Amino acid sequence: MVDIEQPKQKAAGVPAVLSSFKFGLRSMGPVRTGRTFLKMNQDRGFDCPSCAWPDPEHKHTAEFCENGAKAVAWEATRKRVPRAFFAENSVADIDRISEFDLGKLGRITEPMLLRAGATHYEPVGWDEAFQVVARHLKALVDPNDAVFYTSGRTSNEAAFLYQLFVRAYGTNNLPDCSNMCHESSGTALLRVIGSGKGAVTLEMLEESELIVVVGQNPGTNAPRMLTHLETAKRNGASIVAVNPLPEPGLMRFMNPQKPRGLVGKGTQLADQHLRIRIGGDQALFLALGHLLLEAEAANPGTVLDKSFVESHTSGFELYAKHNTELDWPAVEQATGLRRAEIEELAQRFIKSKATVVCWAMGLTQHREAVATITEIVNVLLLQGNIGKPGAGPCPVRGHSNVQGDRSMGIWEKMPDTFLDRLDHEFSFTSPRAHGIDAAETVKRLRDGDVRVFFAMGGNFASATPDTEVVHRGLRQCDLTVHVSTKLNRSHTITGREALILPTLGRTDHDHTAAGPQSVSVEDSQGAVHLSKGNLIPPAPELKSEIGIVCGLAQAVVPDVGQIPWADFADDYSLIRQRIGRVADGYENFEERLRDGDGGFLLAHAARDKREFKTSDARAQFTANELTWLPTEPGRLLLQTLRSHDQFNTTIYGLEDRYRGIHGTREVVFVHPDDLAELGLEDGGYVDIVSEFRGVERRASHFRLVSYPTARGCVAAYYPETNVLMSADDLAKGSNTPVAKGLTVRLEPVAS
Numbered sequence: 001m002v003d004i005e006q007p008k009q010k011a012a013g014v015p016a017v018l019s020s021f022k023f024g025l026r027s028m029g030p031v032r033t034g035r036t037f038l039k040m041n042q043d044r045g046f047d048c049p050s051c052a053w054p055d056p057e058h059k060h061t062a063e064f065c066e067n068g069a070k071a072v073a074w075e076a077t078r079k080r081v082p083r084a085f086f087a088e089n090s091v092a093d094i095d096r097i098s099e100f101d102l103g104k105l106g107r108i109t110e111p112m113l114l115r116a117g118a119t120h121y122e123p124v125g126w127d128e129a130f131q132v133v134a135r136h137l138k139a140l141v142d143p144n145d146a147v148f149y150t151s152g153r154t155s156n157e158a159a160f161l162y163q164l165f166v167r168a169y170g171t172n173n174l175p176d177c178s179n180m181c182h183e184s185s186g187t188a189l190l191r192v193i194g195s196g197k198g199a200v201t202l203e204m205l206e207e208s209e210l211i212v213v214v215g216q217n218p219g220t221n222a223p224r225m226l227t228h229l230e231t232a233k234r235n236g237a238s239i240v241a242v243n244p245l246p247e248p249g250l251m252r253f254m255n256p257q258k259p260r261g262l263v264g265k266g267t268q269l270a271d272q273h274l275r276i277r278i279g280g281d282q283a284l285f286l287a288l289g290h291l292l293l294e295a296e297a298a299n300p301g302t303v304l305d306k307s308f309v310e311s312h313t314s315g316f317e318l319y320a321k322h323n324t325e326l327d328w329p330a331v332e333q334a335t336g337l338r339r340a341e342i343e344e345l346a347q348r349f350i351k352s353k354a355t356v357v358c359w360a361m362g363l364t365q366h367r368e369a370v371a372t373i374t375e376i377v378n379v380l381l382l383q384g385n386i387g388k389p390g391a392g393p394c395p396v397r398g399h400s401n402v403q404g405d406r407s408m409g410i411w412e413k414m415p416d417t418f419l420d421r422l423d424h425e426f427s428f429t430s431p432r433a434h435g436i437d438a439a440e441t442v443k444r445l446r447d448g449d450v451r452v453f454f455a456m457g458g459n460f461a462s463a464t465p466d467t468e469v470v471h472r473g474l475r476q477c478d479l480t481v482h483v484s485t486k487l488n489r490s491h492t493i494t495g496r497e498a499l500i501l502p503t504l505g506r507t508d509h510d511h512t513a514a515g516p517q518s519v520s521v522e523d524s525q526g527a528v529h530l531s532k533g534n535l536i537p538p539a540p541e542l543k544s545e546i547g548i549v550c551g552l553a554q555a556v557v558p559d560v561g562q563i564p565w566a567d568f569a570d571d572y573s574l575i576r577q578r579i580g581r582v583a584d585g586y587e588n589f590e591e592r593l594r595d596g597d598g599g600f601l602l603a604h605a606a607r608d609k610r611e612f613k614t615s616d617a618r619a620q621f622t623a624n625e626l627t628w629l630p631t632e633p634g635r636l637l638l639q640t641l642r643s644h645d646q647f648n649t650t651i652y653g654l655e656d657r658y659r660g661i662h663g664t665r666e667v668v669f670v671h672p673d674d675l676a677e678l679g680l681e682d683g684g685y686v687d688i689v690s691e692f693r694g695v696e697r698r699a700s701h702f703r704l705v706s707y708p709t710a711r712g713c714v715a716a717y718y719p720e721t722n723v724l725m726s727a728d729d730l731a732k733g734s735n736t737p738v739a740k741g742l743t744v745r746l747e748p749v750a751s
């Protein structure tokens with residue numbers, strides 16, 4: 001039943017614990033629920049397949065959260081999609097099932113093939129499945145007509161072999177979910193601090209005096225982060241939320257890991273909330289930098305870390321000159337904030353000796369995301385807030401191993417230094433021409449220029465912009481292949497031929513001819529550790545992602561280089577030995593895992609030694625022009641975001657408890673004054689119409705929800721709103737599809 005109520009004032013607590021167990025019991029039953037939840041994020045257990053937030057040394061008890069528990073229960077379900085399902089339902093029938101209901105069908109257990117001209121998938125043996133892929137790939141004159149996508153759950157070992165296979169085949173077409181996620185962070189940070197990775201560890205975060213959480217909803221998307229924010233708070237930190245929405249997780253938190261967090265009022269987390277207008281962050285940080293410079297000029301030697309600026313940075317003079325004048329009216333318009341609010345935040349920066357800025361999709365999925373992130377780094381550099389306890393830039397990654405996949409070479413433009421080592425290690429020559437990213441793949445699909453589309457996990461058909469265009473493009477492929485744990489939309493939008501290759505998940509026990517195997521992952525803060533599933537797999541013949549890649553490689557590129565695919569399939573430590581000789585920072589991988597009792601922290605020059613691997617070995621100040629998103633009357637800025645009951649395109653349920661939404665996802669959150677101004681009413685229905693470069697795109701029939709969002713800003717859930725995005729609307733420099741800050745209008749329709 002649809003029910004809309006007031007948004008919650010606080011997050012987690014008893015409802016979160018109950019919700020985890022309810023979902024667990026429903027999917028797994030009592031024994032499996034206990035067995036699974038107790039092994040999560042534990043020493044010698046499996047890594048939670050949900051978000052990339054780190055675990056404190058992997059030694060604590062029950063470090064799990066409601067949404068991690070849902071991710072696990074979703075994967076560890078007892079349900080299986082039976083053979084009969086595919087015999088009874090044509091692909092067109094399955095395509096009519098919603099993403100939510102597809103996920104509920106259960107785990108897939110055997111390879112399924114859709115033959116050319118057929119209407120139904122049919123079971124097929126592994127060898128035949130590999131031969132189908134080989135037949136298509138070998139027939140291509142140009143390997144670049146094939147595309148190999150990766151989602152961020154793939155383990156280090158599987159990712160490493162997968163990119164090796166793709167490069168041995170002859171292309172760098174390795175787009176990944178990161179292209180749509182933190183690519184802007186990587187691009188910006190690499191440019192200004194010489195590493196694309198965040199420069200803050202868990203311990204550093206807890207020592208911070210000021211933590212600014214910008215464009216991120218940790219209460220839903222990285223719930224375990226709240227525990228660490230709470231600790232930092234107890235250590236004296238102030239916490240500031242910069243967000244168009246008053247996200248309950250940030251406002252008040254009841255720690256479900258602690259008895260006193262289950263009852264009572266919880267911890268007040270945010271000391272200040274700046275209800276920023278969508279796309280106003282660059283203006284905000286420009287203003288903060290301006291205020292810091294002004295305060296330093298008024299009281300020299302009290303605000304900036306002059307010695308850090310002089311010895312470790314370049315570009316300060318230019319930046320300071322550029323930022324002496326500030327157009328306050330423009331800043332207020334851009335941010336929707338009052339000058340006094342910005343000045344209050346500036347005072348917090350001035351007072352703090354150690355500041356961390358965290359961010360996620362609210363910053364990265366904007367046209368000017370790269371400039372915005374470099375603007376944040378400007379402010380951090382002014383006070384020397386990098387490479388010391390309690391300080392630094394902290395992008396919070398999404399998928400549990402998205403950062404590790406990059407370290408392993410999943411990137412369409414991996415540097416030659418990596419490729420040289422790869423070639424040397426395996427005695428072949430990998431291509432040097434850059435491949436295509438996710439946005440470019442969408443464009444190639446649109447132009448009918450992709451022949452084979454292969455996906456290692458994920459749900460490309462739903463996660464990408466311009467849904468109709470992507471679907472049309474996928475249907476024009478000769479072959480589409482998906483390595484997956486469960487059914488999703490990407491399996492029903494098929495090429496002329498299509499394969500579904502089922503695989504083991506993180507929670508499944510992986511036993512090869514050489515015995516039980518573990519894989520490894522790298523979290524958001526650069527900690528690497530082993531992960532080992534403990535549940536009996538859904539079917540005995542199910543292969544791991546590693547087994548699948550090795551099988552494919554033996555069918556497609558058996559003679560390229562010297563690559564012992566069969567040995568790799570049996571013994572994953574052999575893969576780690578090779579990773580240790582190829583991947584940056586992973587030297588002596590296997591030994592360090594052993595010595596570190598299953599985990600270790602990767603080095604990060606800027607974080608550990610204030611060394612910056614930029615062209616002049618200094619961190620870079622950048623002078624950016626003020627950018628923001630003006631709108632015409634009657635137009636609003638739309639952000640597409642996650643509910644509390646989904647993992648990306650996987651829908652766990654129709655509840656967005658913290659925001660007061662029950663039983664539906666087709667809602668659009670609008671400020672009450674905007675509703676009044678537009679002559680719309682809470683509870684009424686509208687079509688959302690986007691207008692990019694004069695082209696209209698429509699998402700039909702959304703219920704209006706009056707909500708305390710920033711003025712002029714509306715929000716609706718992803719992926720239902722991906723139909724509104726354009727494949728040409730991309731972040732400058734990173735090519736990330738713009739998913740926040742779309743110009744839209746709301747057209748009333750009959751309910």
Ligand SMILES: Nc1nc2c(c(=O)[nH]1)N[C@H]1C(S)=C(S)[C@@H](COP(=O)(O)OP(=O)(O)OC[C@H]3O[C@@H](n4cnc5c(=O)[nH]c(N)nc54)[C@H](O)[C@@H]3O)O[C@H]1N2
Pocket residue numbers: 050051052067068181214215216217218220221222242243244245247276277278279280281360361362363397398399639640641642643644646647648740741
């Ligand atoms: N349970 C669960 N966990 C997840 C995921 C999931 O779907 N479910 N997804 C995983 C993945 S892949 C990722 S990338 C992360 C995503 O984690 P988040 O980035 O937290 O995800 P979103 O829901 O996109 O939330 C964007 C936040 O930014 C705010 N925002 C939007 N526009 C702006 C803006 O212009 N300025 C500012 N300052 N704020 C803005 C929104 O109000 C919202 O709070 O979570 C990961 N973890």
Ligand SMILES: Nc1nc2c(c(=O)[nH]1)N[C@H]1C(S)=C(S)[C@@H](COP(=O)(O)OP(=O)(O)OC[C@H]3O[C@@H](n4cnc5c(=O)[nH]c(N)nc54)[C@H](O)[C@@H]3O)O[C@H]1N2
Pocket residue numbers: 150151152153154177178180181182361365398399456457458459460463464483484485486487488503504505506545640641642647648649650718719721722725739
């Ligand atoms: N409008 C809009 N679009 C967005 C975003 C947004 O905020 N707004 N966010 C973007 C972001 S941040 C991201 S990361 C992308 C996500 O894009 P993807 O990573 O492509 O999408 P997911 O929904 O995470 O993929 C889920 C599927 O992965 C498969 N899967 C799950 N576990 C495993 C496993 O262990 N192995 C394998 N092989 N498969 C598995 C399951 O079949 C499941 O259906 O979407 C992007 N798209």
Ligand SMILES: [Mo]
Pocket residue numbers: 177180181182397398399
């Ligand atoms: Mo993501």
